[in-house]
Amino acid sequence: MKQRYFIQLSYRGTAYNGWQIQPNGLAVQEVLEQKLSQILREPITIIGSGRTDTGVHAEQQFAHFEIERALEITDAFIHALNCMLPPDIAVQQIFPVEPRVHARFSAISRYYQYRIRRQKSPFLDLLVYVFRPELDVERMNEAASLLLKYDDFQSFSKVRTKVSHFRCEIHRAEWVVEADELVFHIKANRFLYGMVRTLVGTMLEVGQGRMTVVEFEQIIQAKDRTKAGRSAPASGLFLVEVGYPPETFAKKMMDDEL
Structure with missing residues:
Protein backbone atom coordinates (compact mmCIF):
# COMPACT_ATOMS: atom_id res chain seq x y z
CA MET A 1 0.00 0.00 0.00
CA ALA A 107 -7.07 22.76 2.24
CA ILE A 108 -9.76 25.07 3.62
CA SER A 109 -8.00 28.44 3.37
CA ARG A 110 -5.15 30.32 1.73
CA TYR A 111 -3.67 33.49 3.15
CA TYR A 112 -1.67 35.92 1.03
CA GLN A 113 0.17 39.14 1.74
CA TYR A 114 1.10 41.79 -0.80
CA ARG A 115 3.99 44.01 0.33
CA ILE A 116 4.68 47.56 -0.87
CA ARG A 117 7.53 49.96 -0.06
CA ARG A 118 7.96 53.58 -1.10
CA GLN A 119 11.76 53.51 -0.97
CA LYS A 120 14.15 51.33 -2.95
CA SER A 121 16.05 48.70 -0.96
CA PRO A 122 19.06 46.75 -2.28
CA PHE A 123 18.01 43.82 -0.08
CA LEU A 124 14.24 43.74 -0.60
CA ASP A 125 13.49 45.02 -4.08
CA LEU A 126 12.86 41.51 -5.46
CA LEU A 127 10.52 40.80 -2.53
CA VAL A 128 8.33 43.94 -2.56
CA TYR A 129 6.70 46.33 -5.00
CA VAL A 130 8.43 49.71 -4.85
CA PHE A 131 5.59 52.20 -5.39
CA ARG A 132 6.32 55.89 -4.88
CA PRO A 133 2.94 57.72 -5.08
CA GLU A 134 1.21 58.74 -1.86
CA LEU A 135 -1.71 56.48 -0.95
CA ASP A 136 -4.87 57.02 1.08
CA VAL A 137 -4.80 53.83 3.17
CA GLU A 138 -8.12 54.59 4.86
CA ARG A 139 -9.87 54.76 1.48
CA MET A 140 -8.13 51.58 0.35
CA ASN A 141 -9.45 49.83 3.46
CA GLU A 142 -12.96 51.04 2.65
CA ALA A 143 -12.59 49.32 -0.71
CA ALA A 144 -11.05 46.20 0.86
CA SER A 145 -13.94 45.86 3.33
CA LEU A 146 -16.35 45.55 0.40
CA LEU A 147 -14.71 42.27 -0.60
CA LEU A 148 -16.26 40.64 2.47
CA LYS A 149 -19.74 41.40 1.11
CA TYR A 150 -19.35 39.54 -2.18
CA ASP A 151 -18.46 36.04 -3.34
CA ASP A 152 -18.10 36.42 -7.13
CA PHE A 153 -14.79 37.92 -8.24
CA GLN A 154 -14.82 37.36 -11.98
CA SER A 155 -13.73 40.98 -12.50
CA PHE A 156 -10.38 40.14 -10.87
CA SER A 157 -9.65 36.84 -12.59
CA LYS A 158 -7.47 36.41 -15.64
CA VAL A 159 -9.70 35.95 -18.68
CA ARG A 160 -8.30 32.68 -20.03
CA THR A 161 -8.70 30.46 -17.00
CA LYS A 162 -10.40 27.08 -16.75
CA VAL A 163 -12.64 27.30 -13.69
CA SER A 164 -16.23 26.22 -13.21
CA HIS A 165 -17.12 29.31 -11.17
CA PHE A 166 -15.63 32.56 -9.83
CA ARG A 167 -16.89 32.32 -6.25
CA CYS A 168 -14.51 32.80 -3.31
CA GLU A 169 -15.31 33.19 0.39
CA ILE A 170 -13.07 35.98 1.65
CA HIS A 171 -12.51 35.96 5.41
CA ARG A 172 -10.02 38.83 5.75
CA ALA A 173 -9.10 41.77 3.54
CA GLU A 174 -7.25 44.77 4.93
CA TRP A 175 -4.28 47.08 4.40
CA VAL A 176 -1.89 47.47 7.34
CA VAL A 177 1.11 49.78 7.70
CA GLU A 178 3.94 47.63 9.08
CA ALA A 179 7.24 49.46 9.70
CA ASP A 180 8.40 50.68 6.27
CA GLU A 181 5.90 48.60 4.35
CA LEU A 182 2.24 48.78 3.41
CA VAL A 183 0.90 45.22 3.46
CA PHE A 184 -2.37 43.91 2.05
CA HIS A 185 -3.64 40.88 3.99
CA ILE A 186 -6.20 38.64 2.31
CA LYS A 187 -7.47 35.23 3.35
CA ALA A 188 -10.07 33.11 1.57
CA ASN A 189 -11.11 29.53 0.94
CA ARG A 190 -9.78 29.81 -2.63
CA PHE A 191 -8.41 32.35 -5.09
CA LEU A 192 -8.78 32.83 -8.82
CA TYR A 193 -5.86 32.97 -11.23
CA GLY A 194 -4.26 36.42 -10.86
CA MET A 195 -6.93 37.58 -8.41
CA VAL A 196 -4.81 39.04 -5.60
CA ARG A 197 -2.51 41.02 -7.89
CA THR A 198 -5.48 42.45 -9.78
CA LEU A 199 -7.23 43.39 -6.54
CA VAL A 200 -4.07 45.16 -5.38
CA GLY A 201 -3.60 46.97 -8.68
CA THR A 202 -7.20 48.18 -8.60
CA MET A 203 -7.08 49.30 -4.97
CA LEU A 204 -3.91 51.27 -5.71
CA GLU A 205 -6.08 53.27 -8.10
CA VAL A 206 -8.44 53.92 -5.20
CA GLY A 207 -5.55 54.91 -2.95
CA GLN A 208 -4.30 57.45 -5.48
CA GLY A 209 -7.73 59.02 -5.86
CA ARG A 210 -8.08 57.85 -9.45
CA MET A 211 -11.06 55.67 -8.56
CA THR A 212 -13.77 56.06 -5.92
CA VAL A 213 -14.83 53.36 -3.47
CA VAL A 214 -18.22 53.36 -5.19
CA GLU A 215 -16.55 52.72 -8.54
CA PHE A 216 -14.54 49.90 -6.98
CA GLU A 217 -17.76 48.24 -5.82
CA GLN A 218 -19.23 48.68 -9.29
CA ILE A 219 -16.25 46.78 -10.70
CA ILE A 220 -16.96 43.86 -8.35
CA GLN A 221 -20.60 43.87 -9.45
CA ALA A 222 -19.70 44.09 -13.16
CA LYS A 223 -18.08 40.61 -13.28
CA ASP A 224 -15.92 41.89 -16.14
CA ARG A 225 -12.09 41.79 -16.02
CA THR A 226 -11.81 44.73 -18.43
CA LYS A 227 -13.36 47.01 -15.79
CA ALA A 228 -10.66 46.33 -13.16
CA GLY A 229 -7.23 47.93 -12.91
CA ARG A 230 -3.88 46.54 -13.97
CA SER A 231 -2.29 43.61 -12.21
CA ALA A 232 0.35 44.56 -9.61
CA PRO A 233 3.84 43.03 -10.10
CA ALA A 234 4.50 39.51 -8.79
CA SER A 235 7.48 40.61 -6.69
CA GLY A 236 5.35 41.80 -3.76
CA LEU A 237 3.08 38.76 -3.44
CA PHE A 238 3.57 36.02 -0.84
CA LEU A 239 1.56 32.93 -0.02
CA VAL A 240 2.03 32.93 3.75
CA GLU A 241 -0.28 30.21 5.07
CA VAL A 242 -2.32 27.27 3.84
CA GLY A 243 -4.99 26.17 6.31
CA TYR A 244 -6.26 22.61 6.89
CA PRO A 245 -8.77 21.10 9.34
CA PRO A 246 -7.10 20.04 12.63
CA GLU A 247 -7.67 16.34 11.92
CA THR A 248 -5.57 16.61 8.74
CA PHE A 249 -2.38 16.28 10.73
CA ALA A 250 -3.64 13.71 13.26
CA LYS A 251 -1.24 11.05 12.01
CA LYS A 252 1.71 13.45 12.30
CA MET A 253 0.80 14.38 15.86
CA MET A 254 0.49 10.72 16.84
CA ASP A 255 3.91 9.96 15.35
CA ASP A 256 5.42 12.98 17.13
CA GLU A 257 4.17 11.69 20.47
CA LEU A 258 5.75 8.26 20.02
Missing part, protein backbone atom coordinates in the same frame (compact mmCIF):
# COMPACT_ATOMS: atom_id res chain seq x y z
CA LYS A 2 1.27 3.43 -0.88
CA GLN A 3 2.24 5.81 1.90
CA ARG A 4 1.28 9.47 1.51
CA TYR A 5 3.56 12.23 2.78
CA PHE A 6 3.08 15.97 3.14
CA ILE A 7 5.90 18.42 2.45
CA GLN A 8 6.01 21.88 4.00
CA LEU A 9 8.29 24.21 2.08
CA SER A 10 9.01 27.84 1.25
CA TYR A 11 10.53 29.50 -1.79
CA ARG A 12 11.52 32.78 -3.37
CA GLY A 13 9.68 32.74 -6.67
CA THR A 14 11.78 35.29 -8.58
CA ALA A 15 13.61 32.74 -10.73
CA TYR A 16 10.66 30.44 -11.37
CA ASN A 17 7.77 30.24 -13.79
CA GLY A 18 5.41 29.68 -10.88
CA TRP A 19 4.76 26.58 -8.79
CA GLN A 20 3.28 24.29 -11.43
CA ILE A 21 5.36 22.56 -14.10
CA GLN A 22 5.18 24.52 -17.38
CA PRO A 23 6.40 23.65 -20.89
CA ASN A 24 8.22 26.96 -21.31
CA GLY A 25 10.04 27.64 -18.04
CA LEU A 26 11.41 26.23 -14.80
CA ALA A 27 8.86 25.65 -12.01
CA VAL A 28 9.30 25.06 -8.28
CA GLN A 29 7.37 21.78 -8.54
CA GLU A 30 9.75 20.52 -11.21
CA VAL A 31 12.87 21.25 -9.14
CA LEU A 32 11.41 19.65 -6.00
CA GLU A 33 10.29 16.54 -7.90
CA GLN A 34 13.75 16.13 -9.42
CA LYS A 35 15.55 16.35 -6.08
CA LEU A 36 13.07 14.12 -4.24
CA SER A 37 13.33 11.51 -6.98
CA GLN A 38 17.10 11.68 -6.72
CA ILE A 39 17.29 11.32 -2.94
CA LEU A 40 14.60 8.61 -2.79
CA ARG A 41 16.01 6.84 -5.86
CA GLU A 42 12.69 6.46 -7.64
CA PRO A 43 10.39 8.75 -9.68
CA ILE A 44 8.33 11.01 -7.41
CA THR A 45 5.35 13.13 -8.46
CA ILE A 46 4.14 15.87 -6.13
CA ILE A 47 0.83 17.73 -5.92
CA GLY A 48 0.75 21.23 -4.42
CA SER A 49 -1.91 22.96 -2.35
CA GLY A 50 -2.34 25.39 -5.24
CA ARG A 51 -0.51 27.29 -7.92
CA THR A 52 1.49 30.44 -7.43
CA ASP A 53 2.14 32.56 -10.50
CA THR A 54 5.46 33.38 -12.10
CA GLY A 55 7.63 35.35 -9.65
CA VAL A 56 5.31 34.89 -6.66
CA HIS A 57 6.86 33.76 -3.37
CA ALA A 58 5.71 31.34 -0.66
CA GLU A 59 6.52 31.48 3.02
CA GLN A 60 4.40 28.37 3.48
CA GLN A 61 3.42 25.95 0.75
CA PHE A 62 2.27 22.36 1.14
CA ALA A 63 2.49 19.47 -1.30
CA HIS A 64 2.10 15.72 -1.10
CA PHE A 65 3.59 12.64 -2.73
CA GLU A 66 3.11 8.89 -2.49
CA ILE A 67 5.62 6.09 -2.24
CA GLU A 68 5.32 2.31 -1.85
CA ARG A 69 7.44 2.16 1.29
CA ALA A 70 7.49 3.81 4.68
CA LEU A 71 10.16 6.47 5.03
CA GLU A 72 12.27 7.39 8.01
CA ILE A 73 12.24 11.20 7.85
CA THR A 74 15.00 12.53 10.08
CA ASP A 75 16.59 15.95 10.47
CA ALA A 76 19.55 14.56 8.53
CA PHE A 77 17.26 13.59 5.64
CA ILE A 78 15.71 17.09 5.51
CA HIS A 79 19.18 18.64 5.67
CA ALA A 80 20.44 16.43 2.83
CA LEU A 81 17.44 17.32 0.68
CA ASN A 82 17.92 21.04 1.34
CA CYS A 83 21.58 20.77 0.36
CA MET A 84 20.46 19.36 -2.99
CA LEU A 85 17.85 22.08 -3.53
CA PRO A 86 18.85 25.55 -4.77
CA PRO A 87 19.16 28.36 -2.18
CA ASP A 88 15.74 29.79 -3.07
CA ILE A 89 13.78 26.63 -2.13
CA ALA A 90 13.72 25.23 1.42
CA VAL A 91 11.89 22.23 2.88
CA GLN A 92 10.86 22.56 6.54
CA GLN A 93 9.05 19.27 7.14
CA ILE A 94 8.05 15.97 5.55
CA PHE A 95 5.52 13.90 7.48
CA PRO A 96 3.01 11.08 6.91
CA VAL A 97 -0.71 11.72 6.49
CA GLU A 98 -3.71 9.49 5.94
CA PRO A 99 -4.29 8.43 2.30
CA ARG A 100 -7.48 10.52 2.13
CA VAL A 101 -5.64 13.77 2.94
CA HIS A 102 -4.93 15.82 -0.18
CA ALA A 103 -2.64 18.86 -0.30
CA ARG A 104 -5.02 20.77 -2.57
CA PHE A 105 -8.52 19.45 -1.91
CA SER A 106 -8.19 19.13 1.88
Whole structure:
Protein backbone atom coordinates (compact mmCIF):
# COMPACT_ATOMS: atom_id res chain seq x y z
CA MET A 1 0.00 0.00 0.00
CA LYS A 2 1.27 3.43 -0.88
CA GLN A 3 2.24 5.81 1.90
CA ARG A 4 1.28 9.47 1.51
CA TYR A 5 3.56 12.23 2.78
CA PHE A 6 3.08 15.97 3.14
CA ILE A 7 5.90 18.42 2.45
CA GLN A 8 6.01 21.88 4.00
CA LEU A 9 8.29 24.21 2.08
CA SER A 10 9.01 27.84 1.25
CA TYR A 11 10.53 29.50 -1.79
CA ARG A 12 11.52 32.78 -3.37
CA GLY A 13 9.68 32.74 -6.67
CA THR A 14 11.78 35.29 -8.58
CA ALA A 15 13.61 32.74 -10.73
CA TYR A 16 10.66 30.44 -11.37
CA ASN A 17 7.77 30.24 -13.79
CA GLY A 18 5.41 29.68 -10.88
CA TRP A 19 4.76 26.58 -8.79
CA GLN A 20 3.28 24.29 -11.43
CA ILE A 21 5.36 22.56 -14.10
CA GLN A 22 5.18 24.52 -17.38
CA PRO A 23 6.40 23.65 -20.89
CA ASN A 24 8.22 26.96 -21.31
CA GLY A 25 10.04 27.64 -18.04
CA LEU A 26 11.41 26.23 -14.80
CA ALA A 27 8.86 25.65 -12.01
CA VAL A 28 9.30 25.06 -8.28
CA GLN A 29 7.37 21.78 -8.54
CA GLU A 30 9.75 20.52 -11.21
CA VAL A 31 12.87 21.25 -9.14
CA LEU A 32 11.41 19.65 -6.00
CA GLU A 33 10.29 16.54 -7.90
CA GLN A 34 13.75 16.13 -9.42
CA LYS A 35 15.55 16.35 -6.08
CA LEU A 36 13.07 14.12 -4.24
CA SER A 37 13.33 11.51 -6.98
CA GLN A 38 17.10 11.68 -6.72
CA ILE A 39 17.29 11.32 -2.94
CA LEU A 40 14.60 8.61 -2.79
CA ARG A 41 16.01 6.84 -5.86
CA GLU A 42 12.69 6.46 -7.64
CA PRO A 43 10.39 8.75 -9.68
CA ILE A 44 8.33 11.01 -7.41
CA THR A 45 5.35 13.13 -8.46
CA ILE A 46 4.14 15.87 -6.13
CA ILE A 47 0.83 17.73 -5.92
CA GLY A 48 0.75 21.23 -4.42
CA SER A 49 -1.91 22.96 -2.35
CA GLY A 50 -2.34 25.39 -5.24
CA ARG A 51 -0.51 27.29 -7.92
CA THR A 52 1.49 30.44 -7.43
CA ASP A 53 2.14 32.56 -10.50
CA THR A 54 5.46 33.38 -12.10
CA GLY A 55 7.63 35.35 -9.65
CA VAL A 56 5.31 34.89 -6.66
CA HIS A 57 6.86 33.76 -3.37
CA ALA A 58 5.71 31.34 -0.66
CA GLU A 59 6.52 31.48 3.02
CA GLN A 60 4.40 28.37 3.48
CA GLN A 61 3.42 25.95 0.75
CA PHE A 62 2.27 22.36 1.14
CA ALA A 63 2.49 19.47 -1.30
CA HIS A 64 2.10 15.72 -1.10
CA PHE A 65 3.59 12.64 -2.73
CA GLU A 66 3.11 8.89 -2.49
CA ILE A 67 5.62 6.09 -2.24
CA GLU A 68 5.32 2.31 -1.85
CA ARG A 69 7.44 2.16 1.29
CA ALA A 70 7.49 3.81 4.68
CA LEU A 71 10.16 6.47 5.03
CA GLU A 72 12.27 7.39 8.01
CA ILE A 73 12.24 11.20 7.85
CA THR A 74 15.00 12.53 10.08
CA ASP A 75 16.59 15.95 10.47
CA ALA A 76 19.55 14.56 8.53
CA PHE A 77 17.26 13.59 5.64
CA ILE A 78 15.71 17.09 5.51
CA HIS A 79 19.18 18.64 5.67
CA ALA A 80 20.44 16.43 2.83
CA LEU A 81 17.44 17.32 0.68
CA ASN A 82 17.92 21.04 1.34
CA CYS A 83 21.58 20.77 0.36
CA MET A 84 20.46 19.36 -2.99
CA LEU A 85 17.85 22.08 -3.53
CA PRO A 86 18.85 25.55 -4.77
CA PRO A 87 19.16 28.36 -2.18
CA ASP A 88 15.74 29.79 -3.07
CA ILE A 89 13.78 26.63 -2.13
CA ALA A 90 13.72 25.23 1.42
CA VAL A 91 11.89 22.23 2.88
CA GLN A 92 10.86 22.56 6.54
CA GLN A 93 9.05 19.27 7.14
CA ILE A 94 8.05 15.97 5.55
CA PHE A 95 5.52 13.90 7.48
CA PRO A 96 3.01 11.08 6.91
CA VAL A 97 -0.71 11.72 6.49
CA GLU A 98 -3.71 9.49 5.94
CA PRO A 99 -4.29 8.43 2.30
CA ARG A 100 -7.48 10.52 2.13
CA VAL A 101 -5.64 13.77 2.94
CA HIS A 102 -4.93 15.82 -0.18
CA ALA A 103 -2.64 18.86 -0.30
CA ARG A 104 -5.02 20.77 -2.57
CA PHE A 105 -8.52 19.45 -1.91
CA SER A 106 -8.19 19.13 1.88
CA ALA A 107 -7.07 22.76 2.24
CA ILE A 108 -9.76 25.07 3.62
CA SER A 109 -8.00 28.44 3.37
CA ARG A 110 -5.15 30.32 1.73
CA TYR A 111 -3.67 33.49 3.15
CA TYR A 112 -1.67 35.92 1.03
CA GLN A 113 0.17 39.14 1.74
CA TYR A 114 1.10 41.79 -0.80
CA ARG A 115 3.99 44.01 0.33
CA ILE A 116 4.68 47.56 -0.87
CA ARG A 117 7.53 49.96 -0.06
CA ARG A 118 7.96 53.58 -1.10
CA GLN A 119 11.76 53.51 -0.97
CA LYS A 120 14.15 51.33 -2.95
CA SER A 121 16.05 48.70 -0.96
CA PRO A 122 19.06 46.75 -2.28
CA PHE A 123 18.01 43.82 -0.08
CA LEU A 124 14.24 43.74 -0.60
CA ASP A 125 13.49 45.02 -4.08
CA LEU A 126 12.86 41.51 -5.46
CA LEU A 127 10.52 40.80 -2.53
CA VAL A 128 8.33 43.94 -2.56
CA TYR A 129 6.70 46.33 -5.00
CA VAL A 130 8.43 49.71 -4.85
CA PHE A 131 5.59 52.20 -5.39
CA ARG A 132 6.32 55.89 -4.88
CA PRO A 133 2.94 57.72 -5.08
CA GLU A 134 1.21 58.74 -1.86
CA LEU A 135 -1.71 56.48 -0.95
CA ASP A 136 -4.87 57.02 1.08
CA VAL A 137 -4.80 53.83 3.17
CA GLU A 138 -8.12 54.59 4.86
CA ARG A 139 -9.87 54.76 1.48
CA MET A 140 -8.13 51.58 0.35
CA ASN A 141 -9.45 49.83 3.46
CA GLU A 142 -12.96 51.04 2.65
CA ALA A 143 -12.59 49.32 -0.71
CA ALA A 144 -11.05 46.20 0.86
CA SER A 145 -13.94 45.86 3.33
CA LEU A 146 -16.35 45.55 0.40
CA LEU A 147 -14.71 42.27 -0.60
CA LEU A 148 -16.26 40.64 2.47
CA LYS A 149 -19.74 41.40 1.11
CA TYR A 150 -19.35 39.54 -2.18
CA ASP A 151 -18.46 36.04 -3.34
CA ASP A 152 -18.10 36.42 -7.13
CA PHE A 153 -14.79 37.92 -8.24
CA GLN A 154 -14.82 37.36 -11.98
CA SER A 155 -13.73 40.98 -12.50
CA PHE A 156 -10.38 40.14 -10.87
CA SER A 157 -9.65 36.84 -12.59
CA LYS A 158 -7.47 36.41 -15.64
CA VAL A 159 -9.70 35.95 -18.68
CA ARG A 160 -8.30 32.68 -20.03
CA THR A 161 -8.70 30.46 -17.00
CA LYS A 162 -10.40 27.08 -16.75
CA VAL A 163 -12.64 27.30 -13.69
CA SER A 164 -16.23 26.22 -13.21
CA HIS A 165 -17.12 29.31 -11.17
CA PHE A 166 -15.63 32.56 -9.83
CA ARG A 167 -16.89 32.32 -6.25
CA CYS A 168 -14.51 32.80 -3.31
CA GLU A 169 -15.31 33.19 0.39
CA ILE A 170 -13.07 35.98 1.65
CA HIS A 171 -12.51 35.96 5.41
CA ARG A 172 -10.02 38.83 5.75
CA ALA A 173 -9.10 41.77 3.54
CA GLU A 174 -7.25 44.77 4.93
CA TRP A 175 -4.28 47.08 4.40
CA VAL A 176 -1.89 47.47 7.34
CA VAL A 177 1.11 49.78 7.70
CA GLU A 178 3.94 47.63 9.08
CA ALA A 179 7.24 49.46 9.70
CA ASP A 180 8.40 50.68 6.27
CA GLU A 181 5.90 48.60 4.35
CA LEU A 182 2.24 48.78 3.41
CA VAL A 183 0.90 45.22 3.46
CA PHE A 184 -2.37 43.91 2.05
CA HIS A 185 -3.64 40.88 3.99
CA ILE A 186 -6.20 38.64 2.31
CA LYS A 187 -7.47 35.23 3.35
CA ALA A 188 -10.07 33.11 1.57
CA ASN A 189 -11.11 29.53 0.94
CA ARG A 190 -9.78 29.81 -2.63
CA PHE A 191 -8.41 32.35 -5.09
CA LEU A 192 -8.78 32.83 -8.82
CA TYR A 193 -5.86 32.97 -11.23
CA GLY A 194 -4.26 36.42 -10.86
CA MET A 195 -6.93 37.58 -8.41
CA VAL A 196 -4.81 39.04 -5.60
CA ARG A 197 -2.51 41.02 -7.89
CA THR A 198 -5.48 42.45 -9.78
CA LEU A 199 -7.23 43.39 -6.54
CA VAL A 200 -4.07 45.16 -5.38
CA GLY A 201 -3.60 46.97 -8.68
CA THR A 202 -7.20 48.18 -8.60
CA MET A 203 -7.08 49.30 -4.97
CA LEU A 204 -3.91 51.27 -5.71
CA GLU A 205 -6.08 53.27 -8.10
CA VAL A 206 -8.44 53.92 -5.20
CA GLY A 207 -5.55 54.91 -2.95
CA GLN A 208 -4.30 57.45 -5.48
CA GLY A 209 -7.73 59.02 -5.86
CA ARG A 210 -8.08 57.85 -9.45
CA MET A 211 -11.06 55.67 -8.56
CA THR A 212 -13.77 56.06 -5.92
CA VAL A 213 -14.83 53.36 -3.47
CA VAL A 214 -18.22 53.36 -5.19
CA GLU A 215 -16.55 52.72 -8.54
CA PHE A 216 -14.54 49.90 -6.98
CA GLU A 217 -17.76 48.24 -5.82
CA GLN A 218 -19.23 48.68 -9.29
CA ILE A 219 -16.25 46.78 -10.70
CA ILE A 220 -16.96 43.86 -8.35
CA GLN A 221 -20.60 43.87 -9.45
CA ALA A 222 -19.70 44.09 -13.16
CA LYS A 223 -18.08 40.61 -13.28
CA ASP A 224 -15.92 41.89 -16.14
CA ARG A 225 -12.09 41.79 -16.02
CA THR A 226 -11.81 44.73 -18.43
CA LYS A 227 -13.36 47.01 -15.79
CA ALA A 228 -10.66 46.33 -13.16
CA GLY A 229 -7.23 47.93 -12.91
CA ARG A 230 -3.88 46.54 -13.97
CA SER A 231 -2.29 43.61 -12.21
CA ALA A 232 0.35 44.56 -9.61
CA PRO A 233 3.84 43.03 -10.10
CA ALA A 234 4.50 39.51 -8.79
CA SER A 235 7.48 40.61 -6.69
CA GLY A 236 5.35 41.80 -3.76
CA LEU A 237 3.08 38.76 -3.44
CA PHE A 238 3.57 36.02 -0.84
CA LEU A 239 1.56 32.93 -0.02
CA VAL A 240 2.03 32.93 3.75
CA GLU A 241 -0.28 30.21 5.07
CA VAL A 242 -2.32 27.27 3.84
CA GLY A 243 -4.99 26.17 6.31
CA TYR A 244 -6.26 22.61 6.89
CA PRO A 245 -8.77 21.10 9.34
CA PRO A 246 -7.10 20.04 12.63
CA GLU A 247 -7.67 16.34 11.92
CA THR A 248 -5.57 16.61 8.74
CA PHE A 249 -2.38 16.28 10.73
CA ALA A 250 -3.64 13.71 13.26
CA LYS A 251 -1.24 11.05 12.01
CA LYS A 252 1.71 13.45 12.30
CA MET A 253 0.80 14.38 15.86
CA MET A 254 0.49 10.72 16.84
CA ASP A 255 3.91 9.96 15.35
CA ASP A 256 5.42 12.98 17.13
CA GLU A 257 4.17 11.69 20.47
CA LEU A 258 5.75 8.26 20.02
